[in-house]
Amino acid sequence: MEEKYIASIDLGTSKFGLCVARIKGDDVQIVYYKETPSDGIRASIVSNPMKATAPLRKAIKDAEDQLMIKILQVVIGLPRSEVRQETASAEVERFDPDEYITGEEIDQLKEMAIESYPLDNPAQETIYGAVAQSFSIDDHIQLLESQVVGTLSSTLEGNFKVFVGNRRAVTAVDKIFNSIGVAIAKKYFLPDVVAKTVLNENEMDSGVALVDIGGGVTSLAIYQGGIMRHYASIPFGGKVITGDIRTECAINEDLAEKIKLKFGACLPAKLASLSEKVLQIRLCDPYKEVSVKYLSEIIDSRCREIIDAVLYEIQESGLQDCLRSGIVLTGGGASMVNLTTLFKEVSGYDVRHGYPRFLFTAEVGAAIYDTSATSAIGMVLAAKDDHMPDCVTKPEVPSEAEAASEPEEKVTEITDREIEKGKTGTLISEEEFGEAVGPAKPEKPGRKRRPKTPSKVTWTKTVGDFIKNFTLNIYDEMNKDDEEENSNK
Numbered sequence: 001m002e003e004k005y006i007a008s009i010d011l012g013t014s015k016f017g018l019c020v021a022r023i024k025g026d027d028v029q030i031v032y033y034k035e036t037p038s039d040g041i042r043a044s045i046v047s048n049p050m051k052a053t054a055p056l057r058k059a060i061k062d063a064e065d066q067l068m069i070k071i072l073q074v075v076i077g078l079p080r081s082e083v084r085q086e087t088a089s090a091e092v093e094r095f096d097p098d099e100y101i102t103g104e105e106i107d108q109l110k111e112m113a114i115e116s117y118p119l120d121n122p123a124q125e126t127i128y129g130a131v132a133q134s135f136s137i138d139d140h141i142q143l144l145e146s147q148v149v150g151t152l153s154s155t156l157e158g159n160f161k162v163f164v165g166n167r168r169a170v171t172a173v174d175k176i177f178n179s180i181g182v183a184i185a186k187k188y189f190l191p192d193v194v195a196k197t198v199l200n201e202n203e204m205d206s207g208v209a210l211v212d213i214g215g216g217v218t219s220l221a222i223y224q225g226g227i228m229r230h231y232a233s234i235p236f237g238g239k240v241i242t243g244d245i246r247t248e249c250a251i252n253e254d255l256a257e258k259i260k261l262k263f264g265a266c267l268p269a270k271l272a273s274l275s276e277k278v279l280q281i282r283l284c285d286p287y288k289e290v291s292v293k294y295l296s297e298i299i300d301s302r303c304r305e306i307i308d309a310v311l312y313e314i315q316e317s318g319l320q321d322c323l324r325s326g327i328v329l330t331g332g333g334a335s336m337v338n339l340t341t342l343f344k345e346v347s348g349y350d351v352r353h354g355y356p357r358f359l360f361t362a363e364v365g366a367a368i369y370d371t372s373a374t375s376a377i378g379m380v381l382a383a384k385d386d387h388m389p390d391c392v393t394k395p396e397v398p399s400e401a402e403a404a405s406e407p408e409e410k411v412t413e414i415t416d417r418e419i420e421k422g423k424t425g426t427l428i429s430e431e432e433f434g435e436a437v438g439p440a441k442p443e444k445p446g447r448k449r450r451p452k453t454p455s456k457v458t459w460t461k462t463v464g465d466f467i468k469n470f471t472l473n474i475y476d477e478m479n480k481d482d483e484e485e486n487s488n489k
Contacts, residue, residue, distance in 0.1 A: 004390035005031075007063075007074045008379035009056070011173065013041050013216030013239060014257075014332065016059050019368075019376035020067060020392070021360065023384050028360040032063050033368045033376065043081040043216035043235050046172035049179075057180050069392040073183035075383045076173065077190040077375055078128045081217040081233045083165045088113040088130065090158055097138075097154035106132065106145055109158045117162050126167040129189035130160045131228045144225065163189055163231060185388055188379050191221040192228055197378035198330050198354035199223065207322040210354065211310055212374075213333030215239045218306055220313050222323070230317035234309045238333035241302045248298055249290050251281060259295070265337035266303050268296035303339060307346050326350030332372035 003024045010017035020032035036059045040051030060071055090113040094101075110130055119125045135143045137153035148156075170187070177184050195210050204223040212219045214237045222230040241264070246256035259279065268275055275293035310327075314320050326349040329340060334353055343351040355369055356377045362368045368377070 005069065005392040005394075006380050006383045006388055007071050007391045008376050008383065009059075009074050009076050010375040010379070011041060011044070011046070011052075011056075011076060012038055012214055012332070012375075013044055013237070014038060015215070015372070016056055017373060017376040018059050018063050019373070019380055020063060020069075020071075021380045021384075028381065028384055030360055030362040030364055030368055030377070030380070032067055033362075033364045033373060034059070034062065035367065035372065036062075041216070044079045044214060045081060045166065045169045046176065049172045049176050053176050053179055056176060060180065060182060067392075069394055071182055071392050073185040073391045074177075075186045075188060075379045075388065075391075076177075076184055077193070077379060078187050079165060079169045080190055080212070080214070080219045081235050082169070083128060083163050083231070083233055085231050086117065086162045086164055087133075088117045088160045088162045090116060090160075092156050094154055094156060097152060099152070100150050101137070101148055101153060101156060103149055105156060106135075106149065106158070109156060110160060113158065113160045114162065119164065122167075124167055125164050126170060128163045128165045128187075129192070130162045131192060133159045133161055133227060133229070135159075144227070146226075161228065161231070185391060186383065186386065188382055190375055190378070191219055191231055193378040193382045194330060194354075194374050195221055195223060195228065197356055197359070197374050197381060198328060200357070201226065203325040203328070206324040207319065208325040209310075209314055209323055209327045209349075211327055211329050211334075212331040213237050213306065213329065214331045215333070218310065218331075218333070220310055222314065222317055222319050224319060224322045229319060230313075232313040232316070234306065234313070236306070237331075238336075241299055241333075244298050244302055245295065248294075249281065249288065251283065251288070255281070255283075259290075260299070263292055263295060264299050265292075265296050266300045266342040267338040268293045268300060270338060270341070271296060299336070300342070303336065303342055304346065307343055311347055323349055326352070328352055328354040330354030330371045330374050334371045 003022060005020060005022055007018070007020045009019075014037070015035040016038045017033070017035045019030060022029045022031050036055055038052065039055050040046060040048035040053075046052055063069075064071055090109050092105075092109060092112070094105075110132060114127050114130050117127060119127070132145050134141075135145065135148040136155075136157040137143065137148060137151055138155060139153070140151075143151075173187075174184065191210070191212065194212060195204065199208060199210060205226045207224040208222070210221045210223065212221075216235075216237055216239050218234040218237045220230075220232045220234070221228050238260075242253060242257045242260055245251075245260055245264075246253050249256065249259075251259075263277075263279065265271060265274075271293065275291070275296065277292045279290045279292065279295070281288040281290065314323070327343060327347065329343065329351060330353070333339075340351045340353060343349075353371055354374065355371060356374050359381060360377065367373060
């Protein structure tokens with residue numbers, strides 16, 4: 001079965017999440033995932049392409065160096081803010097009413113609805129995607145996609161939710177990747193992709209609100225009957241919490257972000273003994289002191305604003321009574337301590353964290369299973385289902401035949417004749433010489449061992465040393481023979 005690689009990049013306000021997966025059939029194995037600080041992005045929209053290019057290029061280069069590959073193309077997510085939802089419909093007369101309705105016809109109907117939708121300002125707007133709501137045929141109305149495929153009808157009508165976004169935001173993303181030299185294989189509308197990564201079928205069918213809390217935007221996607229029925233975005237997220245900490249503590253943004261991640265929590269009354277701790281920030285003399293309780297109060301007030309905005313959008317959708325499975329929190333901001341408890345207390349819904357489901361295996365660290373990785377993983381899984389081609393090139397490895405044909409390293413050997421002629425060779429150490437010659441054989445009792453010049457030796461230190469040692473050995477042996485003969489006389 002053919003093996004291929006898919007690379008995805010989550011263009012977040014606070015970080016770039018780059019994921020590379022090895023795909024073999026239905027098997028998905030994550031071989032690389034890393035988050036790097038981003039720049040030039042505000043509320044998930046590229047505000048400064050020049051600033052965003054440098055950290056993105058470095059993130060791609062780091063992945064290529066570690067995996068020893070070349071990334072040719074990637075899948076990315078479209079911005080989640082400045083998106084509005086509209087309704088659209090399309091209808092066709094079928095050529096053969098006696099043939100089954102197929103999934104290809106549904107996709108063609110969706111494309112018709114997207115292409116025929118009248119944009120208010122085509123120069124500034126573009127359609128990010130569409131989600132089928134219901135279908136009608138000759139004898140039935142309000143059918144789901146799974147119900148209409150396989151039926152017989154002379155007509156087919158579909159109703160869709162169309163998501164309209166900022167065209168300039170897409171153009172800025174294209175410009176960044178063109179300057180880097182990496183192609184964009186496909187752009188995904190992230191709320192639907194993330195939902196299929198963290199929600200199960202029962203939740204999506206019974207009714208659930210997926211809240212994705214990012215650095216610059218919080219998005220809401222409501223599912224009921226297995227279909228996304230409502231989408232809304234709130235133009236603030238974890239960055240506003242960091243900004244409040246920076247302002248109140250009079251520190252820089254980088255330090256405020258680290259303090260938030262390390263000591264941040266909601267509900268200061270539930271921190272127990274931790275609220276009595278005091279942080280000492282040694283940036284000046286005298287150093288600053290900030291209590292964990294006061295830090296929690298800052299975070300708690302901002303989180304309540306995010307919750308109020310989410311509940312307002314749920315109320316506006318008209319689906320507030322359909323959320324039998326409650327609220328699921330995902331995204332980088334969802335990991336805040338006590339946030340799920342605060343959501344539950346304020347909203348009254350059941351609330352849980354939305355982690356990536358076990359639809360893959362991984363060779364990387366635990367970060368791949370965190371809420372902040374759901375977007376990057378979701379795009380990989382969606383690209384696999386869309387039969388995306390290989391996104392990378394791998395280094396050429398010589399075949400066994402080529403490796404066997406390569407010339408072997410020659411060992412310089414020298415004979416005693418060449419020594420006499422004064423030829424020289426490669427220097428080797430005494431240890432190497434001992435290994436080449438091998439251990440000396442023990443002498444048998446009653447027998448004399450006469451010196452014997454080897455016909456061929458593996459090179460010693462130098463020619464001069466070899467001749468000197470060889471001559472001294474012969475001289476010693478000759479003296480021993482003379483002494484033995486004199487003693488016998």
